[in-house]
Amino acid sequence: MKRIRLRVPATVANLVCGFDILGMAVHKPYDEMEFKLLDTPEIIIKHKDSFGLPEEPSKNVAGIVLLKIQEYLGSNKGFEVIIHKHIKPGSGLGSSAASAAGAAFGANALLGNIFSREEMVHFAMFGEELASGVRHADNIAPCIYGGITLVKSTNPIDIIPLNSPDLFVAAVHPQVEVKTSDARQILKKNITLKNAVEQWGNIAGLVTGIQQNDFSLIGRSLNDVIIEPVRSILIPKFDEIKTKSLEAGALGGGISGSGPSIFMLAEKRETAEKIARLMKSAYDEIGIENFIYVSKINPAGIEIVEKA
Incomplete structure (x- = not known):
């Protein structure tokens, strides 16, 4: 694949009492992210929304994730990402996690699914760190795994998918x-x-x-x-x-x-x-x-x- 488009869901973190360890994915709202694999080591971020988020990769939640993946692989491949953000930043619905998790998931898909879900969470946490100053995964984990997740540990990463009740x-x-x-x-x-x-x-x-x-x-x-x-x-x-x-x-x-x-x-x-x-x-x-x-x-x- 050279191009993909993702639907990246909002998430509810903590689930009241599970601070930083429990999270849940929902269907609405969601972001849309378009990815193109490049043959040059560029990271290009474009926002198609009105939130005024930075597009410089090192200052962008999705961009920093892609830079970390590129650095880890020593790759000469790059990515162009167009983000249609519908989850407002600062909403409490996992806006930064959507961008970070979407970046890790999208890059992984274009590179041939070379990373496990735990590894995608690892890279996505760099985006959360940029957004909030803390490498937490309570939004990222359900975004990538789906359903409800328990983050037993982030070092080492230990994510436990839970049942998804019919609620x-x-x-x-x-x-x-x-x-x-x-x-x-x-x-x-x-x-x-x-x-x-x-x-x-x-x-x-x-x-x-x-x-x-x-x-x-x-x-x-x-x-x-x-x-x-x-x-x-x-x-x-x-x-x-x-x-x-x-x-x-x-x-x-x-x-x-x-x-x-x-x-x-x-x-x-x-x-x-x-x-x-x-x-x-x-x-x-x-x-x-x-x-x-x-x-x-x-x-x-x-x-x-x-x-x-």
Whole structure:
């Protein structure tokens, strides 16, 4: 293949209590990335969106991933990448991860699938490091693997694909920006043993519920006593939206990644759509532009939609 076009999905990181270790791919929104393999060692990045992201490879999330791959291989091959970004940067829906994971996946496909999924995650983390200052994989892993993933370790990379329950995701993206780097800086450096034990129980319960399709256990485990109480102050209407969503039948949910997007899980599409409408209404009331999405969990992750 010399050319491919990818559909790269948004992702929900943390899944409330699994800070930096749990993530989930969804169907909407998604980015589109077009790749062309070059016979010269150039890296060319072009953005077909209005977000004003840098196109210099060393300053671009996708570009730095391609540079690292090129350096590792000692290759004289290059890449031209056209990015149609629909996942807004700073949305909490894995925008930087989509670019980074898409770059690793696209390069791998054009080079003949020479890397494992773990190796693609390794290269993609350089993009996340550029975006947030931290080499985390909670968005990258589900983007590449699809479904829900557990990042047991990033050094060495140890990704565990989990079951994908037959659930619906309702999400709202209010048009306010919360940078991942800023959202990390406000976190507490020390936590109590009591909170740690409670959080460990929630994570264990959530993973068990996911693996066993136990929706009641999933709902009881979607609770965060460490990160959410701090980060939620950055997100307008968060407490109101969460309370009303639970009253409307959500299993549970919370901040998507570092925010400001909020997600909720529901057993039925009509429940998820009802929750999405009330999320939208909450932000409409205070004049904050917002976008809502209803999707099933995306088991595939990144998909090649065209190749030549």
